[in-house]
Amino acid sequence: MIEEFVKNFKELRIKDVESVGGKNASLGEMIRNLYEKGVSVPGGFAVTAYAYKYTMEEAGIDQEIEQILSDLDTRDVHNLAERGEKIRKIIKNTPLPDEVAEEIKKHYKQMEQEYGENVDVAVRSSATAEDLPDASFAGQQETYLNVQGEAELLEKVRECFASLFTNRAISYREDKGFDHFSVYLSVGIQKMVRSDLASSGVIFSIDTESGFQDAVYITGAYGLGENVVQGAVNPDQFYVYKPTLKKGFRPILEKKLGSKEQRMIYGEKGTIQEQVSEEDKNQYVINDNEILTLAKWAMIIEDHYGKP
Structure with missing residues (x-):
């Protein structure tokens, strides 16, 4: 199976949770199946967990992040905050690979054709994990509203990627004994409703x-x-x-x-x-x-x- 960086919500079903997280998979499921029954869901697309993995691998920053997290004591909240800030800064400053950025821009242009130039979108994190059935990542990552234009969109996607390492998310994974590198992030880009x-x-x-x-x-x-x-x-x-x-x-x-x-x-x-x-x-x-x-x-x- 060829892995994709971006998928339109219309392509998604609930079975795609591993690829795009629960939030995006549910949006796709409803758009595909419930529109004709009168349930209206704004359109958009998902940047896949594979795009996140690919970005991290291409940048080669896993080891650096691992080093920052070594010997972390989550009870020391000041130290946790310092390390979290350092990791988020690294990821935010990591450019998206050209292949990923181009796919995002292509799908955003399609939204512009439907909704108008510089269409306003919500950019939402949707965490996903393989082989971690007991994990619950709800509310740990970031959401950005009224995002307009390609440049701001790409910036917010990077910030969503970085939000996989919020202080709360780091602490949760450490306390649960989850590997930080077995959890991935998908990003939903959805037309805003006014x-x-x-x-x-x-x-x-x-x-x-x-x-x-x-x-x-x-x-x-x-x-x-x-x-x-x-x-x-x-x-x-x-x-x-x-x-x-x-x-x-x-x-x-x-x-x-x-x-x-x-x-x-x-x-x-x-x-x-x-x-x-x-x-x-x-x-x-x-x-x-x-x-x-x-x-x-x-x-x-x-x-x-x-x-x-």
């Missing part, structure tokens, strides 16, 4: 606190979704009852108004935070029709995967 002009949030097809499987649980706040994901705001919360939604009813069980103090919006470069007005704080970020549409999408996704 939720900074409206709202965003997270949906679960189960009540996460009680484990009750007949409810869809939705959170929402103004602006880009990172504030909700990172717990930086107190979002609105909504519960929908699945059995009667399936029968065509409008079963919103509960709505809780969150304080929603701030919103993340586009800045000149990247993103900025702004305060939310009192009037907006006292309104729900989505209406009942939108709540029910989101709940239906959650149920379609749950049915496809066969689990909450």
Whole structure:
């Protein structure tokens, strides 16, 4: 099998986790299978774990990183931070091999043809590991929003590669006894949705606190979704009852108004935070029709995967 540096989301399925990580594999799975059922997922592409491995091998920096990590005591947080910073600097300053950079630029140009010049994208890390079934790398690496143009995109891909060695990620692997060089990084490049002009949030097809499987649980706040994901705001919360939604009813069980103090919006470069007005704080970020549409999408996704 010929290894590829970049794959369009449309080429990916959930079985591609080893190549592109869980996040990117799931996006591809939904784009391929759920679009016709009404679930809308923004397009994009994944820089594969092989591209990361190839970049590291071509640069020949594994030994240098190994040296920096030798005799590391993760309980010494200052020393951990110093070593982590040193490793990240090395990787950020390592140019992408021409073959990798050209593939990324080619796929970004295809996105520009679809969405316009200097299309704004989210650049998200998606870690993957071979032969480490017990590993959980969620939230350990970086995400960059409102990235525009080829030069900034290539820079952010390198920064994502470097984020495989955040202090938290180094500490996790050391404490779990995982080999730092058996874990790889894929990068997802996805068209941004202008939720900074409206709202965003997270949906679960189960009540996460009680484990009750007949409810869809939705959170929402103004602006880009990172504030909700990172717990930086107190979002609105909504519960929908699945059995009667399936029968065509409008079963919103509960709505809780969150304080929603701030919103993340586009800045000149990247993103900025702004305060939310009192009037907006006292309104729900989505209406009942939108709540029910989101709940239906959650149920379609749950049915496809066969689990909450």
